[in-house]
Amino acid sequence: MPSTPYVITQPQARELLAHVDVPRILRKLFRDLATGQAVQPAQQLVEFPKGAGDFINYLGVLAEDGVYGVKTSPYIVREQGPLVTAWTLLMSMQTGQPLLLCDAGELTTARTAATTAVAVDALAPLKARRLAIIGSGKVAQAHLHYVKGLRDWQSISLYSPSLRGKNPEALAQLKSLDPRLTLANRCETAIEDADVIMLCTSSAGPVLDPSILSKPALITSISTNAPRAHEVPPQSLNDMQVFCDYRQTTPGSAGEMLIAGEQYGWDKRSIVGDLPDLLSEHVQRPEYDRPVFFRSIGLGLEDIALANALYQLQR
16 A cells, blocks of 8 residues: 555545535444444644634544544634635554545535535424525535435525625526525525524624524534634523534534533533434434524544545545
């Protein structure tokens, strides 16, 4: 076996991912977590000196596949705005040799959106019909790609402040993603009577207050590299049924969970379940007597599982 790993660039990763069933791979890894066939340590955050940024290491082991790895993602402070990159290194548990070094930009987008899709499938009411998306970038578009077939959506509404001033071609490209998609001028319009609301932003602070909802809905939220980033007010956790991607690590990294615990008396032991619980049917689909909140922070295992899938394709 060569000691020099395959190197996959971002365009190559995008092309290869088109041949991968990402949600299926993620469902398997969460079931592996439930049965002890996978290991997911906590994220490792390391700050650069003098406020120059930081980097996060995402680690994981997939024993059944015989691989382990790490994704490392720096947040580099610059005058023209922060720079965020990510690379995933895949290693063999048999030989100790590197197998793959992959630009993780496309992996991150795909696994972030597909993890949300796995959660929506496990948590959303079976009769959910109205979908709302907050955000319009690549991650938001990937969310739509992975969830559009999960329910019989009668309407899909998208809101993003960044759409103001967009040229007609960009707006038309968004609308072409799905014939049911409409673009809302206000967040309140997008979420009206929604059954599922996916928050897909890079915001460091709240973009939605669940207390304004007209009825209980499933709210999904993702992470960005900004310190303690959160998309809902931390105090709102006390009024919702909270789920996450992995209860062993998420509360130690998710911004709203950290702040809610420190300032608002929220207890991480109140988390109803995580994806290993849900996919192994140790936890049931929730009743919607109050809002349901799903938080993902992005697991190293997700990146490693997708990197392994690309490695197998390359072989």
